[in-house]
Amino acid sequence: xxRPVCRDTVLLSKPAEKATNADLQTARDLSETLLANAQxxxxxxxxxxxxxxxxxxxxxxxxxxxxxxxxxxxIAKSGEYDAEEGCLSLPGERPAxxxxxxxxxxxxxxxxxxxxxxxxxxxxxxxxxxxHCQGILI
Ligand SMILES: [Zn+2]
Numbered sequence: 001x002x003r004p005v006c007r008d009t010v011l012l013s014k015p016a017e018k019a020t021n022a023d024l025q026t027a028r029d030l031s032e033t034l035l036a037n038a039q040x041x042x043x044x045x046x047x048x049x050x051x052x053x054x055x056x057x058x059x060x061x062x063x064x065x066x067x068x069x070x071x072x073x074x075i076a077k078s079g080e081y082d083a084e085e086g087c088l089s090l091p092g093e094r095p096a097x098x099x100x101x102x103x104x105x106x107x108x109x110x111x112x113x114x115x116x117x118x119x120x121x122x123x124x125x126x127x128x129x130x131x132h133c134q135g136i137l138i
Contacts, residue, residue: 001029002036003049007089012047015135019046019053019070021111028109030057031066041088043125045132048089056129060122069106072130075115076103085128085138094138096131098124 006012019027026046034044034057043058057066079100084093102123105115118126128138 001032003029003033005033005037005044005088006048006050009090009137011050011052012089012132012137013135014047014052016045016047016052016054016133019055019107023051023053023055023070024109026051026053027055027057027068027070030055031068034059034066037088043129044088045129047132047135054133056126056133058122058125058129060125068109069104069114069126070108070111072104072106072126072133074102074127074130075105077101083124085124087128087138090137096128096138098127102127104130 030044030046030049033049046053046055054071056072057068059066077099083096083098085096086093101119103117108114
């Protein structure tokens with residue numbers, strides 16, 4: 001189900017709770033909502049559809065199906081740089097500190113643990129969405 005996008009910065013500033021298999025419907029809704037906004041958005045976190053759980057969905061460049069991560073965590077990072085980013089929930093572009101290469105641990109839609117290294121723009125999207133899960137806005 002496509003959900004409305006939350007722009008309430010008070011709600012968006014609250015850290016999300018751990019996601020469980022009871023949250024898989026939210027994960028599917030997040031994925032559908034991201035696809036519905038794909039022309040102006042490459043990633044979303046569950047609190048952007050009003051659910052304060054640690055779930056993100058991203059659309060890496062050149063892909064058509066969102067990659068959904070439950071409880072994503074960055075376990076290694078390198079290559080700090082200054083980025084300028086926009087956010088579907090916020091007006092304008094703002095500065096952010098990012099890392100070029102990150103290693104992420106998460107659970108997939110079957111609650112199986114996953115671990116992968118990401119670089120460049122995909123890594124940047126993931127960092128932005130994990131910040132949302134921690135209540136951090138750019
Ligand atoms: Zn955002």
